[in-house]
Amino acid sequence: MVAVSAPLVSVVTPSLNQGRYLREAIESVRAQTYSPIEHVVVDGGSTDETLDILSEYDHLRWVSEPDRGQSHALNKGFARAAGEIFGWLNADDLAVAEGVRALTESGAGLVYADVTRVNDDRIDPRRIRSRPRWDLWTELNEGNGVYSPSVFFTREAFEAAGCIDESLHFSMDYDLWLRIGKRFGVQRVDAVWSMQRYHDASKTISRMDAFWPERLAVSRRHGGRLVSPLLIRRYAGAGRLAHLLNSAAAAMYMAKERRFRTLMARLRAALGGG
Numbered sequence: 572m573v574a575v576s577a578p579l580v581s582v583v584t585p586s587l588n589q590g591r592y593l594r595e596a597i598e599s600v601r602a603q604t605y606s607p608i609e610h611v612v613v614d615g616g617s618t619d620e621t622l623d624i625l626s627e628y629d630h631l632r633w634v635s636e637p638d639r640g641q642s643h644a645l646n647k648g649f650a651r652a653a654g655e656i657f658g659w660l661n662a663d664d665l666a667v668a669e670g671v672r673a674l675t676e677s678g679a680g681l682v683y684a685d686v687t688r689v690n691d692d693r694i695d696p697r698r699i700r701s702r703p704r705w706d707l708w709t710e711l712n713e714g715n716g717v718y719s720p721s722v723f724f725t726r727e728a729f730e731a732a733g734c735i736d737e738s739l740h741f742s743m744d745y746d747l748w749l750r751i752g753k754r755f756g757v758q759r760v761d762a763v764w765s766m767q768r769y770h771d772a773s774k775t776i777s778r779m780d781a782f783w784p785e786r787l788a789v790s791r792r793h794g795g796r797l798v799s800p801l802l803i804r805r806y807a808g809a810g811r812l813a814h815l816l817n818s819a820a821a822a823m824y825m826a827k828e829r830r831f832r833t834l835m836a837r838l839r840a841a842l843g844g845g
Contacts, residue, residue: 577605577606577607578654578655579609579653579656580605580607580609580655580656580657581608581611581649581653581657582600582608582609582610582611582657582658582659582660582667583613583648583649583658583659584596584600584610584612584613584648584660584661585613585615585659585661586612586617586621587616587617588618589621590619590624591619593621593624596661597610597612597628597631599660600667601628603667603668604668609652609654610631610632611633611651612625612631612648613638613644613645613648614634614636614644615636615637615638615640616635616636616637617635634647640740641743642735642743645735646735649734655725656670656671657723657725658670658722658724659722660765661719666684666764669684669760670684671723673760674723674724677758678756679756680724680751680754680755680757681724681748681751682722682758682759683705683718683722683757683758683759683760683764684760684761685699685700685718685721685761685762686698686718686764686765687699687763687765687766688767688769689766689767689768689769690768690769691768696766698763701717701721701759702716702759705717705752705759707749707752711790711795712796712799712800713800714745714801714804715744715786717744717745717748718765719744720765721764724751728754729747731751731755732747732751732754732755739789740781740785741781741786742782742785742788742789745786746789753793783805787799787802787805796820798820800817803820
């Protein structure tokens with residue numbers, strides 16, 4: 572019997588002046604028990620200690636030059652990657668073997684799991700659970716339930732869905748998951764695959780005012796409702812008012828769907844379709 576070789580996994584790390592965290596990310600990938608694996612670091616022209624750190628590692632594939640932001644850096648990294656399976660790493664821990672196994676066993680185009688979220692000093696670690704089950708309606712209207720550090724996807728799915736949208740700066744992962752999910756299976760695994768570090772410079776914290784409009788725009792781009800639970804939660808929180816607004820919106824959309832069905836039935840009857 573011919574032995575089947577394990578697929579090459581390409582992990583891409585975009586970086587810009589992240590030297591204080593970069594070594595941990597590199598060591599995390601290097602410590603993986605899975606093989607074969609390559610680590611591609613795309614640096615945007617850092618002025619901190621990043622280049623000194625990158626130069627210490629002979630196994631890395633890396634480039635340092637100005638780019639047009641994180642989305643552009645990721646596209647550059649995946650264009651350089653040779654693997655059959657992709658992942659991207661901004662944090663410092665990753666479970667590559669489990670991700671490969673999940674992709675292989677499920678036949679999905681994308682698999683995801685939970686993250687352990689830590690503060691900048693690694694104090695107060697806590698498990699943040701991803702959405703228990705992936706379905707398109709929920710992702711569109713409730714928002715992104717998948718954490719990018721704990722995601723692996725196939726090259727086939729990535730290339731079929733298209734590259735990362737470089738016009739997006741905050742929700743490029745959400746947009747990609749939706750595009751892959753429309754064409755390929757998506758599977759969640761009940762496990763923790765990575766660590767996600769939250770600090771004051773994190774984009775989801777430091778630029779929240781820009782983050783939310785882009786997320787809403789991505790939702791609507793792919794067919795999310797105009798008045799969605801995502802929109803309501805943003806402006807009404809998660810209390811009683813939000814519950815009432817969600818109920819009202821659901822009733823409105825159900826009434827609209829009934830009217831549409833009635834109209835289509837009348838149209839078929841008029842055309843002799845029964």
